[in-house]
Amino acid sequence: MTAIDLTLATPACRGCPIRHRAVCATCEPSELSRLEGMKSYRSWSAGQTIVMEGAELDFAASIVTGCATLTRSMEDGRVQMVGLLMPSDFIGRPGRAQAPYEVVAATDVTLCMFDRLGFERLLAETPHLSTRLLEMSLDEIDAAREWMLLLGRKTAREKVATLLSIILRRAATGKTPLRAELPITREAMASYLGLTIETVSRQMTLLRKDGVISMAGARTVLCDDLAALMAEAGDDADGDVIS
Amino acid sequence: MTAIDLTLATPACRGCPIRHRAVCATCEPSELSRLEGMKSYRSWSAGQTIVMEGAELDFAASIVTGCATLTRSMEDGRVQMVGLLMPSDFIGRPGRAQAPYEVVAATDVTLCMFDRLGFERLLAETPHLSTRLLEMSLDEIDAAREWMLLLGRKTAREKVATLLSIILRRAATGKTPLRAELPITREAMASYLGLTIETVSRQMTLLRKDGVISMAGARTVLCDDLAALMAEAGDDADGDVIS
């Protein structure tokens, strides 16, 4: 199970609300129509499990709307989120039918789904498609490793600042103050950051009191100075990640 | 920069000490000879930097002997290891010339290197090669995510037990007691586990006093009961990972 950005700026795959940059940008018409023929849509409401940990996985899919999470859990109930999927991200694992993580709808979610075997067949017959998927999964590895730095070495404050800055940059409209609706609960944030909900809540309160962010209700973050927030995040470079 | 297992059981690429399972197993003779023509060898001694963080990366390579580490660091000096490369693991990132991590020789290391552009050209012309690399990088993603669970949720004792069980299983000869030379210092272990050297040392002492492992000197671990060690690791399933 991987989260891969399939976003496409070109209208190559016009009939589909997902923008398959990677897949479609270099596709020939015949390939496009095969993709078209394979796809179908399905929706889940917030909180529902899309794929259970260890279950059979007979499709590949892109997220059309909403937000889903990948989690790995331990016997005693401890849970770690290992991926946060946003629109245009990819679910599925060519070459393997089993899901190593649980996939849960964080908000209401609609997926554009492809039959797994058909997708794999297309993959095998379309070299640039697997090349592009390779590039994307390499990005995914980088993102996971960036996250390992966060989990292993960052303080709670830095962790929360990192997540908020990522969400704010994703939602960036350009005009200040930057404003974003948090797509996930405190629990999901804590799960992603390797913290407890209480710690997340406290750190958000502190960041607010220190004037780094402000909030409109519990789920909307505002930020006048993204640079200040990113400084709190402790990132040396740009720091992209997530997905 | 990714760590990808290129191990090969078949003698397809006979001239090369690295066993390129992935690449060679399905290669045709002409492709094999092109790979042969591109390769060269180079060695580093323990502690030397192979690639600096952010530096140009003009090659792809497999580890022939020794052990190298991938690390990501923060401005203030905090360091997190994000990959541990063992013989047959892969270094390099088709499609991008920049190294997002530092690569350091943990022990003396010999690499079998390929010119990056030549490797990429071969990749583009050899569909099954990129397909196989895709599979391998998906495994890599799974490993990174397994490691995220460790970093985010496991206790110090579980972390150390996890790492030791991985190293012991890698080195497994079948006969008990299992015995393995630790290829990395306490510092590297701490870096990988998101701990300090003192904590690693203490936890190893505790595991020893509790009879879960025993040691011959500071760098050789022995284990009679791998199942017990894995129970300490807190892994629900098999737990593979690393690299």
Next chain:
DNA sequence: TGTCCGCCTTGATGCATGTCAACCGAAGTG
């Protein structure tokens, strides 16, 4: 042989974060 220098271990102490518990406000429901 003695000295130095990594690497490792052990101890004392402090702090960041987890844990447990109470409470708040909003939304749903009878």
Next chain:
DNA sequence: CACTTCGGTTGACATGCATCAAGGCGGACA
């Protein structure tokens, strides 16, 4: 309207790990 539920906040307290500091062991080297 009362009641419940759920997500979030805040407080008091506990603890696991980091930090700071000292010392041990073995190998390199004069």
